[in-house]
Amino acid sequence: MEFADLQHRLRDFADERDWHRFHTPKNLAMALAGEAGELVEIFQWLTPEQSRAVMDDPRIAEQVRHELADVLAYLVRLADVLDVDLLSASADKLRVNEAKYPVELARGRADKYDRLRDECE
Template sequence: MQEIGELAARLREFAAERDWEQFHTPKNLAMALAGEVGELVAEFQWLTPDESRQVTGDPEADARIRAELGDVFIYLTRLADLLGVDLLEAAADTLEHSALRYTPESYRGSARKAPPLKRPENR
């Protein structure tokens, strides 16, 4: 399995070989990421909750969803690399923050939104 850092390096090289760094600004990458997330969402848009859980049973749908997830991950990884953000660290920080906001005692089985909690300063 490839590490995120290795993927980021491959994406950097891929963009450099094509002289695409000029287009890979944070704004453009964020917009491309949003577009790819939209394409992923479209795969689920009109499905019932049960149908959405079973979608990978259809080989064609599975291939489309897998491709969209790949696109989302590539753009997210490229954006994070460009901004110098360690995605695993950012995810761990967010999970830690969410654990404080959504305690099991208060939120088990609930989808309600927690009130804002002041986030710790950046490292």
């Protein structure tokens, strides 16, 4: 499925159920946060090693796939309602991050961008 197809299917799904009136930016953002929380819950008490292996358990793997799909669906709906081109916005943000985190300063480091330059000067 292409990205635009997903966006249209989600819009049609909402419209067919007369849900577009509930799909306000506020409600969609809250639903997105809730679904992200459900994804986080799967990983909450796992060790780093266990978290890397979640897809090895078919039951947990299905939960992860479903929660990821829910997060994506609400993100796509929110972008659609706000008329945001997610792919373009993502490309723009990647350019911003490339400037904030130049390879020569950020490689192998998890520091926030404002600390990279301070520690390297």
